[in-house]
Amino acid sequence: MKIIYNKIIPFGRSFYAINLFGVIFSKGMLSPRVRNHEYIHTLQQREMLFIGFYIWYLLEWLVRIVQYRGYVRGYENISFEREAYANDHNLGYSHTRPLFHWTYYLRK
Numbered sequence: 001m002k003i004i005y006n007k008i009i010p011f012g013r014s015f016y017a018i019n020l021f022g023v024i025f026s027k028g029m030l031s032p033r034v035r036n037h038e039y040i041h042t043l044q045q046r047e048m049l050f051i052g053f054y055i056w057y058l059l060e061w062l063v064r065i066v067q068y069r070g071y072v073r074g075y076e077n078i079s080f081e082r083e084a085y086a087n088d089h090n091l092g093y094s095h096t097r098p099l100f101h102w103t104y105y106l107r108k
Contacts, residue, residue, distance in 0.1 A: 001039055003030065021050050037088035044080050044102055053080070079105040 002023045009025040010018035017026040017034060019041040024030070030038070045053040057080060065074035075081060082105040087093040 001035075001042055003035075005029075019045070021045065032091060033088050036091050036093065037084045039094055040084040040087060040097070041080065043094060043097060044083070047099055056080075079103065 004023060004025050005028065006025060007027060010016070010027070016028065017024055017030060017038060019038045022042045022045060024035075024038045048056065057078060060078050060080075061074055064077045065071055068074050068077055076085075079102045083102045086105070087097070
């Protein structure tokens with residue numbers, strides 16, 4: 001997993017790191033927990049062949065915005081984010097994670 005430190009990407013003040021095609025862009029040093037969170041996204045992206053991940057992410061976010069009546073709550077309830085936030089504290093999760101485990105969080 002490659003990490004690029006810069007002051008531009010991700011855009012906006014409220015974002016600290018973003019994972020684009022398995023490369024993390026960060027505005028500063030990452031804690032082990034944030035690094036693990038982003039690595040979980042890398043695993044999700046790989047199993048959906050990257051482009052599928054972004055298509056699903058966007059479509060699910062649009063549905064969640066309507067469902068939860070807001071951009072932030074919509075983002076927080078995307079299945080990919082729910083899996084990553086639920087397991088980012090477990091630094092060994094990537095070794096035991098079942099394939100397509102994010103689908104479990106669609107139903108939750």
